[in-house]
Amino acid sequence: MFQGSMVALATPMHEDGRVDEAALAALVEFHVENQTDAIVAVGTTGESATLDETEHCEVVKQVVEQARGRIPVIAGTGSNSTREAIELTRCAKEVGADACLLVTPYYNKPTQEGLYQHFKAVAGAVAIPQILYNVPGRTAVDMLPGTVARLADIENIIGIKDATGDVQRARDIIGLCGPDFEVYSGDDGTAMELMLAGAHGDISVTANVAPKMMHEMCMAALAGERETARHLNDQLMGLHHNLFLEANPIPVKWALYDMGLIPGGIRLPLTILAPEYQVIVHDELRKLGLVDA
Template identity: 60%
Template structure:
């Protein structure tokens, strides 16, 4: 993967069926991924859960494992309010020194984190970005208007990822990259070049 142009690997993200693993299995898979990567490529751990205490526990057990950050999905099934989402992610961020990337995928979770909530969370020091998987391209500018320039905005929807990048997004955390890593990396480069040419990239 590192030779393909991929920037990082997410271990036990939602495509990795995190919701089906026990706590110990989850931790073990991430630690094994770090071991096998052997420093050749950064590893991000999926540590999201629908219970705040479980997300904090997973993050705590992995924060010194060699990962560079965590990806935390919105609580699924519970359908929390926007204030509930804010308090959930705030509690996770305050429990760790790790950089945290938010993850919004309402088609899977039944819960949509709105741009205004992302903007509030972006003010927390170690919340550094979001994987935005609504497929709604208007979210790119809506979020960018509410966050600082260094806030990382990546797509979680392969079908719209190129357009997402051209509108000013920074990349994609991709399902397709599991089987076509080089091609997805090239697509990201193409999107960045087009964004520069059209003035979408600062």
């Protein structure tokens, strides 16, 4: 259903932490104009952990309305509470999202059977395409390929975002689940290799600031054009690395602020990027012509 460069969209905020609706609308237009292939609204990069349920649904609604069908919108609706995940997923369907992205339940540390039952319950409760999201570095739980294969048999579970950075892990999932199950990278640094190995795209932090180049790199990788993809990816590697100098989305929100695309707001417990890292991120943006010297 989806392929290419799918931006994990940052949620712009005023200095006092309120969502900046005008900047959010402008970001959607920025991605439409720069060939981003899909928008993931209110995932980790969108500060899902600091938005309440009402705000969460409202941001998804605003992104869907601004997109106006010109670009697919995938709503982040995961939670460590199965009931809350169901409610967020229902809301996303009601406001017109094309699909939902559901992170493994964090903090609870469920078993593999608990993970299976959690995602099965959400899929059974809401008839919308759903994408699993495994990011053990943030959730303290790792959904194993065998569990993914079990879930792939559920009709409206269409794929997985794998953010382990382990290309062989993703190859194993592709082998177990078959070519119709959509595997997406959640790690910009290894996304090119994963797409060359058969994945469908990249749910990307870097695409927030370099959307056109990320689209071109992903399209080349999906077409098997290794040299073109590598040439583009080599130019992006500084961003892939330096947008994680502090916890996501701290660096990417500062980068967007530096580019003049959003205000500087971010919600506690997240804080503004440290000054010593601002210099590094600004330099990477300058190298790609995204900001002035």
